[in-house]
Amino acid sequence: MSESSPLLEARNLYKTYRMGTVDVPVLRGSSIHMEPGEWVAILGASGSGKSTLLHLLGGLDTPDSGEIRFKGELISSHVRGARNRYRNRDVGFVFQFYHLLPELNVLENTLLPGLVGAGIRGDRKRARELLEAFGLDHRLTHRPRELSGGERQRVAIARALLNGPEILLADEPTGNLDAETGQEILDLLKREHEAGLGIMMVTHDRSIAALADRTVVLQQGQVVPDESPVSH
Numbered sequence: 001m002s003e004s005s006p007l008l009e010a011r012n013l014y015k016t017y018r019m020g021t022v023d024v025p026v027l028r029g030s031s032i033h034m035e036p037g038e039w040v041a042i043l044g045a046s047g048s049g050k051s052t053l054l055h056l057l058g059g060l061d062t063p064d065s066g067e068i069r070f071k072g073e074l075i076s077s078h079v080r081g082a083r084n085r086y087r088n089r090d091v092g093f094v095f096q097f098y099h100l101l102p103e104l105n106v107l108e109n110t111l112l113p114g115l116v117g118a119g120i121r122g123d124r125k126r127a128r129e130l131l132e133a134f135g136l137d138h139r140l141t142h143r144p145r146e147l148s149g150g151e152r153q154r155v156a157i158a159r160a161l162l163n164g165p166e167i168l169l170a171d172e173p174t175g176n177l178d179a180e181t182g183q184e185i186l187d188l189l190k191r192e193h194e195a196g197l198g199i200m201m202v203t204h205d206r207s208i209a210a211l212a213d214r215t216v217v218l219q220q221g222q223v224v225p226d227e228s229p230v231s232h
């Protein structure tokens, strides 16, 4: 990677959803970037396209046009090789509603990326270490339904970090939690960030966005710097 290129860079993204015969343009020339180890918060009104943008940045979906590059490599193309490698190895994704598999226990849920990714024997050890670090070592064989929301989200973060990604994409990771539990999750993210993890986090909440190194706002399909405080 050259010194000047960002870790992750999206340029001029367009995304329109087609609902029957109606086009819903969501992203209209969105550009965003993050440096290695940076924490970027994305604010924006409900429906402004924050989740859509994060899904594109995570390679979960592809833009209609525009480019996304990780360390200079194009991951937004429909050619799956580079995108799959990026998804399995370089980026982790955390959702507001955890998205754990109900029939798998905590350890198995955490190990899931190992099944599609590198699939190394060390995965099990790494999963246990992560879960222990997140205070879940006594919950390894529990199913998600037996866990609190905060515990579920900690499992989801452990799963996202299993393959040692450089970037964590988090879509309202505390949006479904009470304030105190949410704070525990934010403390955990802060520790990972201090250990070098780059974080791109969507939130509705300015006080949460304030934890980030930099905040941007998604409005009218474009990403703009958060310069003036927005009144809601």
Ligand SMILES: Nc1ncnc2c1ncn2[C@@H]1O[C@H](COP(=O)(O)OP(=O)(O)OP(=O)(O)O)[C@@H](O)[C@H]1O
Residues within 6 Å of the ligand: 017, 018, 019, 024, 026, 044, 045, 046, 047, 048, 049, 050, 051, 052, 053
């Ligand atoms: N799969 C889809 N099919 C059709 N329309 C969609 C789809 N996903 C999102 N949309 C529409 O795109 C727009 C942006 O949705 P998105 O979920 O990205 O917004 P958001 O900023 O994350 O909102 P929220 O803060 O409520 O989570 C909305 O109008 C939504 O209805």
Ligand SMILES: [Mg+2]
Residues within 6 Å of the ligand: 050, 051, 052, 171
């Ligand atoms: Mg959303």
